[in-house]
Amino acid sequence: MKKVSEIMTKNVQFCTPHESLVTAAKIMRDVDCGSVPVCDSNRVIGMITDRDIVIKCIATGNNVNEVHCHDVMTHDVVTCSPDTDVHECARLMAQHQIRRIPVVNEKGELMGICAIGDLAQENIYINEAGEALSDISEPDNYRH
Structure with a gap:
């Protein structure tokens, strides 16, 4: 079985x-x-997305030069270890509707990133990556 590492x-x-x-x-x-x-001292403490910047800063009229990453980042980060099986990684992406998972060691230090594209490049896992992307791309219920 192939590992995320x-x-x-x-x-x-x-x-x-x-x-x-x-x-x-x-x-x-x-x-x-x-x-x-x-990261704080190479330890993952959050994730920040382009959507976080737009929704939590720009759309509220704040100045992007004055707002810090900790102000808008997601604190509850889904991570995996380098030894995580790629099938499990794809499942985590689908379950949490995310495209990138930080790969951390036992101390929470950043070792790498596994992206949906990394899974898709592995022909043997293309179906799982496709399913994960399909689940990720499901529209949220929101008002126009």
């Missing part, structure tokens, strides 16, 4: 809790993704 992206860029949202947005732009881990 075999397909994850290592050398992950992250932001710190006290950096501005502009820093997080620049990382997202440079890495071409929509979410970035927030």
Whole structure:
């Protein structure tokens, strides 16, 4: 069975809790993704998404240069270990409707990221990645 450590992206860029949202947005732009881990001494303490920046800062009229990552990040982060089976990782993504899972060691330190695209590149797991993406992409109930 293939482990997350075999397909994850290592050398992950992250932001710190006290950096501005502009820093997080620049990382997202440079890495071409929509979410970035927030780490304190390399320990994952949150995740920040492009949606967090828009909904919790811009849409409320706040200045992105003055709002910090800790102000809008998600605190309850779904993580997995490098030894997690890729099938379990796909299940976690579908269950929690997320596209990227920080991979952490037993101390909670960031070791890498496993993205839905990493799963999709593994032909043997393409069906699970597709199912996870399908579940992730289910529309939420919201008002227009």
